Amino acid sequence: MQKLTVKKYQSKDCSVWNEFVLKNKVATFLFDRDFMEYHSDRFQDFSLMIYKEDELIAIMPANIKDSVLYSHQGLTYGGLITEMTSDTSVLIAIYEVLIAFLNQHDIKTIKIKSLPEFYDRTVNNSNKLLTDNFNATVYQRHKVLAIDFSLPFTIHKTKLKNYRKNQSAGFMIQDDNRFDVFWNKVLIPRLKLKHNTKPVHTLEEIELLHQRFPNQIKQYNIFLNDEILAGITIFDKGNIVKSQYGATTERGEKTRALEYLFIYLTYKFKDEGKRFFSMGTVSDKSNKLGYNPGLLRQKEELGCQMYAQEFLLLETK
Structure with missing residues (x-):
């Protein structure tokens, strides 16, 4: 050699x-x-x-x-x-x-x-x-949760039922990359309230990264009557897309807006020919199991399999 x-x-x-x-x-x-x-x-x-x-x-x-x-x-x-x-x-x-x-x-x-x-x-x-x-x-x-689009995947029947019902609820999904609305009105306040923490990326950092990688870093927000209810930040890596951030407001939680947005994006990415939709890890140091079992169940019900x-x-x- x-x-x-x-x-x-x-x-x-x-x-x-x-x-x-x-x-x-x-x-x-x-x-x-x-x-x-x-x-x-x-x-x-x-x-x-x-x-x-x-x-x-x-x-x-x-x-x-x-x-x-x-x-x-x-x-x-x-x-x-x-x-x-x-x-x-x-x-x-x-x-x-x-x-x-x-x-x-x-x-x-x-x-x-x-x-x-x-x-x-x-x-x-x-x-x-x-x-x-x-x-x-x-x-x-x-434990990392992802959907493999090359294999049959199943979204829980209750989640699908709610998704179909909410298709007539008036939700509006926007992909105009308004990171500021999501960061300031949803992500930052919800992380503060639920976990007393902050996003890994500041708003200024994610906007800078989007400017550098406009085709790879994207923001999807869901509204009802012009009020933002939830959002998902996507990192597009070619065959693999990953939800880097996902968060919802209190009203969004009641209307299942984030769940709706995840299912919408699942079908979108499948139609675009993506191979995997990663929904990230379920690790939780505060839990004696080392992971969040409720979050694991939610992601599995959205069609994910578990990978190491x-x-x-x-x-x-």
């Missing part, structure tokens, strides 16, 4: 990095530097690029904190992103040079937030390679 080398990402590598992301079948726009850099003030970037001679064959979006390398904490998922042709021997060689490089920089621990398994059919094999060959351990496993997202810990020495 030709010699592999590792280098730390620098701003001058932006175009090379983004070209790799654009051509890769697994990488999504979240790995584009224009997305990653929006919160560069919060994280000390330590993204890595792996070369075979002069050819870039893998990247790892990452940041460093307290001498621990994280597959980037500002992203929902990450890990090593390779060419689709990479076989087991190549992956082992890549991890060997990565570990050697990190040891040179006195980094002894890597925490990897892998892709949910439906994003990449080989992700489970890659994780097993790490546990079998590098003594990595799976320290956390999230593994978090791995790897000691470099």
